[in-house]
Amino acid sequence: MMKTFKLVSMKIARNDENGRHYDEIPLNDGLVINKKDGENDWLLESLISSEHLERFQKLMEENHEQTLVITISKRTNTPAKLRASVSNVVELENDLISVLFSGKMASNRPFGNAEKILTELLDEGLDGEDLLQAFSAQWHKKQDQQESVTTK
Structure with a gap:
């Protein structure tokens, strides 16, 4: 049985010479x-506004997965990452377009990240104080990266 949610915000990743950026796409409405x-x-x-038509038609033609950062149900909810491709773009009345994405939700399991970091460090042969310091540094780096995605 499928479960439906209201889409309240959407950012889409864009890479350029200065790195990765997340563009907020103003929504008229949305569904997840x-x-x-x-x-x-x-x-x-x-x-969304039809001013974005060319961008999403191009993404559909390229058929590459995009990284989306979406917020579901309420703006105060924690944003989630979705790896998806544009599967359909339809022009509607009132200068709107419907963009349909299909993809997979990325894991938001912070402990999954911890397990991965710890496994990699153990594989490198670290233990004791060296392990603790390396784990702490990588954990904080990951947290900072996640924070910058949700605040951009």
Whole structure:
């Protein structure tokens, strides 16, 4: 059984010579659907201004996965990352377009990150105080990266 949520904000990753940036896409409305298929598949439909038509048509033609940072249900909820590609763009009335994305939600498990970091450091042969210091440094670096994604 699928589960539907309101999409309240959407940012899309863009890379340029200065690194990765997240562009806020102003929404008129939006919907996020968890397909509940056991494969972590999600659908996202956003209703946005037709001024973005060319950008999303190009993304659909390129058929590359995009990184989206979305907020579901309430603006105060923690944003989530979605790796998705544009599967359809439809021009609507009132200078709006419907953009349909299909993709997978990225894990928001902070302890999953900790396990990964710890495993990598143990594989490097670290232990004791060296392990603790390296883990702490990498953990804080990851947290800072996540914070910069959600605040940009």
